[in-house]
Amino acid sequence: MTPPPTNTVAGMIRPVPMPPDSQTNRDLLAVMKGASGGYWFLLGLALFFMHLAGAIWIYQVYKGLGIAGYAHPIFWGVYVVTFVFWVGIAHAGTLISAILFLFRAKWRNAINRGAEAMTVFAVLTAAQFLGIHVGRIWKSYFILPYPNQRGLWVNFKSPLLWDTFAISTYATISILFLFVGLIPDIAIARDRATGWKKVLYTILALGWVGSSSQWKAHNRSVLHLSGLATPLVLSVHSVVSWDFAMALVPGWHTTIFAPYFVAGAIFSGFAMVLTLMIPVRRIFGLEAYITDYHFENMSRFILLTSIICGYAYISEYFISWYSGVEPEQTSFWLRAFGPYWISTWVMIIFNTVLPQLLWFKKLRVNVPFLFVLSVCINIGMWFERYVIIITGLSREYNPATWGEFIPSWPEMGILAGSFGFFCTFFLIFLKLFPVVAIAEMKEIAIHEKAHGAGGGH
Amino acid sequence: MARLVGIFELPAQVAAAVKQLKSRGYTDIETFSPAPFPEVDDAVHPKPSKVRLMTLIGGLTGVVTGYSMTIWMANNWQIMIGGKPFSSIPPYTIIAFELTILFGGILTVLGLFIFGGLPKFKIDPAYNSRFSAEDFGVVVRCSEQDVAEIDALMRDNDATEVNLVES
Numbered sequence: 195m196t197p198p199p200t201n202t203v204a205g206m207i208r209p210v211p212m213p214p215d216s217q218t219n220r221d222l223l224a225v226m227k228g229a230s231g232g233y234w235f236l237l238g239l240a241l242f243f244m245h246l247a248g249a250i251w252i253y254q255v256y257k258g259l260g261i262a263g264y265a266h267p268i269f270w271g272v273y274v275v276t277f278v279f280w281v282g283i284a285h286a287g288t289l290i291s292a293i294l295f296l297f298r299a300k301w302r303n304a305i306n307r308g309a310e311a312m313t314v315f316a317v318l319t320a321a322q323f324l325g326i327h328v329g330r331i332w333k334s335y336f337i338l339p340y341p342n343q344r345g346l347w348v349n350f351k352s353p354l355l356w357d358t359f360a361i362s363t364y365a366t367i368s369i370l371f372l373f374v375g376l377i378p379d380i381a382i383a384r385d386r387a388t389g390w391k392k393v394l395y396t397i398l399a400l401g402w403v404g405s406s407s408q409w410k411a412h413n414r415s416v417l418h419l420s421g422l423a424t425p426l427v428l429s430v431h432s433v434v435s436w437d438f439a440m441a442l443v444p445g446w447h448t449t450i451f452a453p454y455f456v457a458g459a460i461f462s463g464f465a466m467v468l469t470l471m472i473p474v475r476r477i478f479g480l481e482a483y484i485t486d487y488h489f490e491n492m493s494r495f496i497l498l499t500s501i502i503c504g505y506a507y508i509s510e511y512f513i514s515w516y517s518g519v520e521p522e523q524t525s526f527w528l529r530a531f532g533p534y535w536i537s538t539w540v541m542i543i544f545n546t547v548l549p550q551l552l553w554f555k556k557l558r559v560n561v562p563f564l565f566v567l568s569v570c571i572n573i574g575m576w577f578e579r580y581v582i583i584i585t586g587l588s589r590e591y592n593p594a595t596w597g598e599f600i601p602s603w604p605e606m607g608i609l610a611g612s613f614g615f616f617c618t619f620f621l622i623f624l625k626l627f628p629v630v631a632i633a634e635m636k637e638i639a640i641h642e643k644a645h646g647a648g649g650g651h
Numbered sequence: 652m653a654r655l656v657g658i659f660e661l662p663a664q665v666a667a668a669v670k671q672l673k674s675r676g677y678t679d680i681e682t683f684s685p686a687p688f689p690e691v692d693d694a695v696h697p698k699p700s701k702v703r704l705m706t707l708i709g710g711l712t713g714v715v716t717g718y719s720m721t722i723w724m725a726n727n728w729q730i731m732i733g734g735k736p737f738s739s740i741p742p743y744t745i746i747a748f749e750l751t752i753l754f755g756g757i758l759t760v761l762g763l764f765i766f767g768g769l770p771k772f773k774i775d776p777a778y779n780s781r782f783s784a785e786d787f788g789v790v791v792r793c794s795e796q797d798v799a800e801i802d803a804l805m806r807d808n809d810a811t812e813v814n815l816v817e818s
Binding site for chain 1: 660661662663681682683684685686687688689691692694695696699700702703706710720721724725727728739742743745746748749750752753755756757759760762763764766767768769770771772773774775778780782783784785
């Protein structure tokens with residue numbers, strides 16, 4: 195450019211030329227474009243189950259919790275099992291986003307967004323089960339400490355109160371974490387969208403332009419949210435476990451519960467990430483971004499947490515034998531050889547035996563195997579909670595009060611509906627927001643451009 | 652006044668250009684990056700982000716709220732159980748902990764909004780969708796006679812283009 199001649203600078207302004215869009219943007223935004231017949235079929239199926247559960251729930255509100263198979267001595271049934279299951283699933287997202295972020299594990303970049311979204315939807319699914327389980331939904335606000343004319347306050351010494359605070363904090367923080375991470379990516383989508391999507395993204399991107407002050411505040415916020423979410427994720431499932439461990443029920447009243455539940459939660463959460471991301475990668479052709487390397491690392495995590503779970507199972511049995519307390523011993527004997535033996539052996543085989551196959555590298559990179567294994571782990575982890583809750587309650591101290599539990603059809607319908615609810619939101623998310631964090635992938639791409647090609651992320 | 656936007660390909664070039672511009676006395680500088688690069692952000696704003704202060708305020712508010720709410724509520728309607736004190740600190744620590752995280756997290760995001768200038772209702776005319784692809788931009792506001800100097804400086808630092816935009 196030559197120095198400005200006599201005319202003004204403003205007169206020299208010309209539109210800035212536009213080069214073609216970057217490869218990363220094109221690949222990752224393509225996931226959000228259009229929808230195949232298969233997608234609509236899956237969404238329809240998910241919506242069907244969600245509405246089915248809604249209908250069953252309305253019926254249950256009308257008839258009462260009696261139709262849910264609740265009978266003496268078992269008043270915590272499939273709903274509580276499923277609540278713990280979904281809270282557990284929710285843990286992998288924060289682990290991948292926050293803890294691996296603090297450890298600077300770069301491989302998390304490809305999977306963190308999907309895992310964060312999964313976390314939010316899983317927590318929302320779980321939270322509904324508290325309402326479903328209490329039955330009289332119109333009184334569920336009693337759990338909140340609000341000023342009322344009776345002058346009463348809630349009992350903060352109760353683990354159920356701790357749970358209220360833990361779950362609502364977890365839901366809030368994971369939504370904030372997901373949204374903060376999404377802002378730069380929504381701005382990318384905004385710059386390329388048209389029609390109603392342009393309006394939506396313009397609102398949600400909050401005017402993000404990627405200026406240095408924005409990135410500076412963003413980086414610091416992500417760091418601090420990670421720092422806050424790391425102890426939070428460990429506390430949430432500890433608090434959930436104390437719902438049980440603080441009670442005197444044999445099989446529940448143990449100090450190992452907090453780490454045992456946290457490891458199990460991370461274990462099941464990673465399995466769910468695999469269950470979701472393997473089809474997503476396949477359907478949307480994201481092999482260049484979500485590589486086998488990512489799946490292999492996740493399977494290593496699964497192997498590690500599976501061993502921790504196995505250790506917890508063994509030590510539970512050992513301590514109950516070693517304690518010499520007869521109700522404990524009976525409870526554990528009946529777990530393995532009593533009326534619920536199938537659940538126990540499903541749990542042991544799916545959660546601790548099958549994952550040992552991941553010692554073999556060939557299987558760690560075998561994607562169909564990983565998918566099947568992850569589904570087995572999801573089933574196994576649901577049964578783990580089933581075993582803990584149902585066998586514990588059905589065989590308490592006094593044999594005269596023992597009872598049997600068979601899941602009822604409303605419970606199974608609402609369980610199926612919870613998957614419908616979760617999948618509905620995940621499928622909608624896939625089409626509205628980038629499922630791989632685009633800005634983070636670009637960070638790697640630009641680093642590679644700066645330092646020459648190579649480096650496998 | 653004029654505004655120039657230089658377009659760069661790599662973060663190191665942006666950081667070098669920003670440093671040189673600053674050393675020549677140009678202070679109204681802003682960058683656009685497709686991804687976070689500390690070298691770029693630190694070159695423009697060398698001080699750590701004030702978001703950390705917000706997290707601290709939120710966390711402290713949370714812990715104080717958690718303990719004071721539980722202790723006050725337990726003593727507002729006293730229920731005697733086995734002669735034990737009305738307030739029990741260990742279980743209240745859980746509530747205080749959760750509220751520390753909750754308030755800390757909310758104020759962190761509020762800090763992002765305040766210090767990142769969000770939400771912004773009018774997007775800078777110098778912004779361009781190539782900055783959400785893979786290009787970097789350096790925007791400098793300067794008087795009209797400095798345009799040539801800045802243009803040369805940016806090109807010396809490997810700017811692929813330098814354009815004038817509305818000021």
